[in-house]
Amino acid sequence: MSTIKKTLLLAPPVIIICGWLAYDFVITNIAFIPSSDEERTAIRSEVAAQDENAFYKPPQTSRSVQPFNPVNNVYFGDLHIHSSLSADAYLFGNRRDLDATYRFAKGESAELATGEVIGLTRPLDFAAVTDHAEGFGLVTTCIESSNSDIGEACELIERPNIFSFLTLRASVETRPLVKDLRYFANDRAQERQAHFDTWSAIVAAAERHNEPGVFTAFAGYEYSPAMVDRGKHHRNVIFKTGVTPDYAVSAYEAASEIDLWKQLSSTCVDDCQFLTIPHNPNKSWGLAFASETIDGIPYTRDDWRLREKFEPLVEMFQIKGNSECVLGFGATDEECGFEQFFPVCEEGQVTLCIHSTSMVRDGLKKGLVLEEALGFNPMKFGLMASTDTHNSNPGDTEEWDFRGSNAYLGSPARNRLNNRLRNPTVTNPGGLAAVWAPENTREALFDAMSRREVYATSGTRITLRFFAGSTLPGNLTETGDLAEAYENGVPMGGTLANTAVAPRLFVWAAQDPDHAPLAKIQIIKGWLEDGEARERVYDVACGGMASEDSCLATRAPVDLSDCSWASDAGSPELRADWVDPDYNASHNAFYYARVVQIPTCRWTTYDSLRLGRAPPTDVPPTITEMAWSSPIWVTKQ
Numbered sequence: 001m002s003t004i005k006k007t008l009l010l011a012p013p014v015i016i017i018c019g020w021l022a023y024d025f026v027i028t029n030i031a032f033i034p035s036s037d038e039e040r041t042a043i044r045s046e047v048a049a050q051d052e053n054a055f056y057k058p059p060q061t062s063r064s065v066q067p068f069n070p071v072n073n074v075y076f077g078d079l080h081i082h083s084s085l086s087a088d089a090y091l092f093g094n095r096r097d098l099d100a101t102y103r104f105a106k107g108e109s110a111e112l113a114t115g116e117v118i119g120l121t122r123p124l125d126f127a128a129v130t131d132h133a134e135g136f137g138l139v140t141t142c143i144e145s146s147n148s149d150i151g152e153a154c155e156l157i158e159r160p161n162i163f164s165f166l167t168l169r170a171s172v173e174t175r176p177l178v179k180d181l182r183y184f185a186n187d188r189a190q191e192r193q194a195h196f197d198t199w200s201a202i203v204a205a206a207e208r209h210n211e212p213g214v215f216t217a218f219a220g221y222e223y224s225p226a227m228v229d230r231g232k233h234h235r236n237v238i239f240k241t242g243v244t245p246d247y248a249v250s251a252y253e254a255a256s257e258i259d260l261w262k263q264l265s266s267t268c269v270d271d272c273q274f275l276t277i278p279h280n281p282n283k284s285w286g287l288a289f290a291s292e293t294i295d296g297i298p299y300t301r302d303d304w305r306l307r308e309k310f311e312p313l314v315e316m317f318q319i320k321g322n323s324e325c326v327l328g329f330g331a332t333d334e335e336c337g338f339e340q341f342f343p344v345c346e347e348g349q350v351t352l353c354i355h356s357t358s359m360v361r362d363g364l365k366k367g368l369v370l371e372e373a374l375g376f377n378p379m380k381f382g383l384m385a386s387t388d389t390h391n392s393n394p395g396d397t398e399e400w401d402f403r404g405s406n407a408y409l410g411s412p413a414r415n416r417l418n419n420r421l422r423n424p425t426v427t428n429p430g431g432l433a434a435v436w437a438p439e440n441t442r443e444a445l446f447d448a449m450s451r452r453e454v455y456a457t458s459g460t461r462i463t464l465r466f467f468a469g470s471t472l473p474g475n476l477t478e479t480g481d482l483a484e485a486y487e488n489g490v491p492m493g494g495t496l497a498n499t500a501v502a503p504r505l506f507v508w509a510a511q512d513p514d515h516a517p518l519a520k521i522q523i524i525k526g527w528l529e530d531g532e533a534r535e536r537v538y539d540v541a542c543g544g545m546a547s548e549d550s551c552l553a554t555r556a557p558v559d560l561s562d563c564s565w566a567s568d569a570g571s572p573e574l575r576a577d578w579v580d581p582d583y584n585a586s587h588n589a590f591y592y593a594r595v596v597q598i599p600t601c602r603w604t605t606y607d608s609l610r611l612g613r614a615p616p617t618d619v620p621p622t623i624t625e626m627a628w629s630s631p632i633w634v635t636k637q
Contacts, residue, residue, distance in 0.1 A: 033092065033408045044115040047412045054609035055563040055601070057400045058514040063107060063123045065214055065440075071482040072436040072453070075445060076461050077126035078105065078394040079220065079433055080236055080279060080315060080386035085198060087135035089390035091157050093407030096392035098205035101129050105394040106215055112391060114411040116403045121514050122461070124395040125440050126216035129202060130236045133221045133250035137194025138183050140201075149185040199248045207242050212441045219244050223260055223276070225251040225294055229351040232280035233287045233294050235260065236315070236386075240273040240446040256293035261306040275450060279315035279388065281363065282323040282342060286355030288314075289363035289379065304370070304378035313449060316360050316456050316628065317385035317431035319405045324383075324628060325361040326354045333537040335522075335596065338626060339428050339458065364631060365526045365533035368588050371635070372528065382452030382493045382630035383592065385431025395432060397459030398515075399623065400563070402429040402603040413607040417616065429603060432457045434464070434627075436491065452493025455629045460515045462627040465508040466492040466593045468634070472504040477575040480508065492592070492630040502583035503634060507540065507576045509595040509627070517570030519543045519598045519624065520551035523578060527589035540578045543571035543598065556598045558622045560615060563601035570598040590631040597625040 034040045066073040082089045083101045093113040096104075104110050105127040109119030142154035184191040202219060209217040220238040227233060235257065237248070245267035254260040260276065268274050281288030292298050299307075316323045317339070325336040328344040345353035356362055360383065367379030387397060390406040404410010405427060409419065436453045437444040448454060455464050465482070469489025476485060485506060490496055496503055511517050521541040527534055542551035545568075556569030574595070599622040605615040615621040 040113075043412060046414065047115040050116075050413055050610040051612065052610065054612075055400060055606060057398070058121050060107070060109070060119055061122050063214070068439045070438060071486060072438055072448075073440070074463055075125035075216075075435045075437060075440055076395070076432050076457075077124050077216070077435065077445075078386045078389075079126075079128045079130065079218070079238060079277065079384070080222070080318060080388045081105075081127060081129045081392070081394040082131055082222075082388070082390040083129050083392045085131040085136070085139055085202070086390060087132065087138045087157050089392070089406065090139045092390070092409050094390055094392055098129055098202065099208070101392040101394065102127065102205060102209040102217060104392060104396075106209070110393065112403060112411050113407050116411050118391070118393050118396055118401055118403055120395055121398060123215070126218065126435070126445055127394045128218035128220035128236070128238055129205065129394075130220045130222040131198075131202065132224045133195075133199075133248040134224050134252060136198035136221075136248065136250070137191060140198060141183050141194050150183050153183045196247060199244075199246075203242060203244055210242075210442065213439060216440055216442050216445055218442060218446075221248045223249065223251060223254070225255075227285065227294075229285070230283070231285045231287075231351060232283040232320070233257070233278070234280070235276040235278045235311075237264065237274055237276050238446075238449075239268070241271065241442055243271045244268065245272065256295050256297065258293055258297075258299075258303050258306065261310045265306075265310070273446070274310070275313065275446075276311050277313045277315050277384070278311065279318060279386070280320050280323060281314065281316070281358050281360060282321050282326075282340070282354060284358055285351045285353075286345075286357045288323075288359075289357040289366050301374060304374060305376075308376060308378040308380070311381065312452050313382045313384050313454065314360055314363070315386055316383045317458055318388045319427045319430040320388065321428070322458070323358070323360050325359050328354070329356050329359070329362050330365075330533075330535050331361065333522075335594065335626070338624070361524070361526065361535065364590055365535065368526065368528040368533055368590070369531075371588060372531070377633070377635075380452075380495070380633060382449070382454045383456045383628050384433040384449075384454050385456035385458065386433055387430030389430065397429045397432055399429060399459070399601060399603040400606045402606070405430070413610045417604065417607050417611070417613075429459050431459050432461065434461075452630045453491050455492060455627055457627040458623075458625045460597065460625045460627075461512040462518070462595055462597070462625070463510040464593065464595055464627045464629055465506070466629040466632065467506045468494070468496055468503045468591065468632045470496070470499045470501050470503045472506060474504060474577060476506045477508075477577045480575075490632060492632060495633045495635055498585045498588075498634055498636045500585055502579050505576075505578045505580070505591060505632075507578070507593045507629075508573075509575075509593075510573045511570075511597070515625070516565045516597050516600045517543060517553075517572050518574050519553035519556070519570050519596045520546075521574050521576050522594045522596070523591055524594060525580065525582075525589060525591050527584075527587045529584075529587055536582070538578070541574040541576040543569065543574060545569050551596075553598045554596055554624055558599050558601060560601070560605060560621055563606060563609065565598060565600045586636070588636055589634045591634070592631040593629040595627040599624050
């Protein structure tokens with residue numbers, strides 16, 4: 001058994017003992033969950049006193065449907081969402097069901113249990129509600145059943161407290177995994193039927209809300225094996241159409257990601273297609289891009305092939321942080337500190353830190369090394385983002401509208417700021433997935449995700465194009481001819497063969513029309529030289545306030561009294577035509593683009609304005625929102 005497995009996958013009694021430390025965030029926050037009508041009324045009065053007019057926020061607008069486009073439209077969405085069907089969401093106050101969740105994605109505002117009102121400035125183009133498969137049936141059984149035999153068990157999610165939370169977590173932190181059947185009066189058949197019914201309801205809800213050409217709803221769920229210290233080695237499973245397996249494979253049936261892929265491929269047959277998307281590499285305690293499974297079993301060549309086939313994307317950014325890179329392991333760019341919550345591991349440390357196999361950039365570099373050994377690259381993945389909200393509010397990523405991610409634990413504003421002070425990490429509103437596809441349909445979006453023509457944003461709707469090719473025209477920054485770009489090069493997610501001539505890279509970014517201008521575009525390069533993976537970051541375009549050696553717009557001032565950003569900094573659009581000055585045709589390499597906005601207020605500052613406080617001093621009062629393209633690989637043939 002590997003050291004990772006020994007440390008991360010503990011026996012249940014040990015987990016119960018360690019739970020008080022591993023879940024200290026619950027202990028410190030549990031007092032904020034109201035237990036009486038009087039307390040709930042007091043919270044609503046507190047919400048009513050918040051000043052929602054202390055800063056500017058854009059008005060809500062209706063959906064704008066885009067016609068078919070042979071050179072692709074960009075569509076923004078969220079593929080990591082929890083409704084009240086997730087026991088952890090229900091436990092802390094979310095009572096909004098599947099239909100309410102999809103209606104929010106389509107532009108309907110909503111009210112949280114605390115009374116805070118949430119809403120998107122613009123509706124999403126696509127979404128997938130991905131409730132935890134390990135809890136399928138628990139919530140609905142407790143709500144609908146009159147069986148007194150399960151009454152005591154249902155108290156765990158109906159009346160939250162620290163003991164109920166730890167008991168629920170302990171029930172899934174077991175090796176081998178054995179499901180707690182108390183919710184089904186120890187009736188395995190009833191448990192199986194409840195799981196089947198819940199999955200059927202999820203698929204049916206996606207069918208109801210799917211509107212080809214207008215809004216795409218994918219059937220999906222989250223596969224969530226448990227780890228100590230709230231580690232994550234989870235995956236969202238997304239299906240192309242309404243044709244799905246009858247049963248959602250969970251961590252109770254599949255002990256590792258290899259088992260998950262094998263069981264899905266055997267049950268998702270005929271017209272059924274799926275892909276899996278891992279999230280939070282930063283919290284995987286090194287497992288995300290390791291060469292072994294969660295059970296410590298080394299990957300075989302066939303296992304790497306499964307990963308290559310079924311896992312074309314990684315969720316790089318969400319409420320639990322940024323997983324692009326960390327200072328160390330070859331990275332020196334200051335942007336690696338963006339919304340990053342953990343330090344590099346010290347010697348002997350396993351959890352609550354970043355390993356060399358934790359972050360996306362390191363995973364991409366490892367893929368180059370594996371390609372030399374295997375003859376193919378199993379870590380040729382695209383970059384996307386989502387929220388992981390447990391508030392049934394998909395895509396609610398604007399800093400001014402952040403109301404926490406888990407009902408009473410993150411609302412109202414006083415709770416958010418106080419919880420931030422008590423917790424070892426700080427959450428953020430999460431990010432968005434952006435997909436380039438000719439039309440807004442399941443088939444078109446799924447195919448784009450499969451070919452990795454996607455990108456991630458930290459929450460704003462920056463538009464980002466990225467192409468590369470040895471015959472790419474040199475005047476694309478003037479013409480913007482995307483048909484030529486596709487004809488003479490490959491878009492983000494594509495692969496080029498190494499040639500004697502360095503490929504030309506074309507990047508085109510435009511600001512979110514409801515948000516701030518752009519400060520700069522960077523190209524991140526990773527390559528393999530003498531068996532060693534290396535990296536370098538280049539600034540290739542700068543917005544206003546630029547000098548010869550830096551993009552100073554990233555330091556533009558923000559008025560913290562009302563959160564207005566600098567009116568004379570940045571550019572609404574940036575284009576770059578770039579050729580790698582260090583190109584070597586003998587090196588396998590990848591390139592991806594990173595776009596940085598000028599500074600704007602962070603959610604902690606918006607909440608401070610709501611309450612008439614000064615912003616907290618232990619986190620930055622501002623943020624430079626970003627977007628990251630999927631890589632383009634240049635490979636020896």
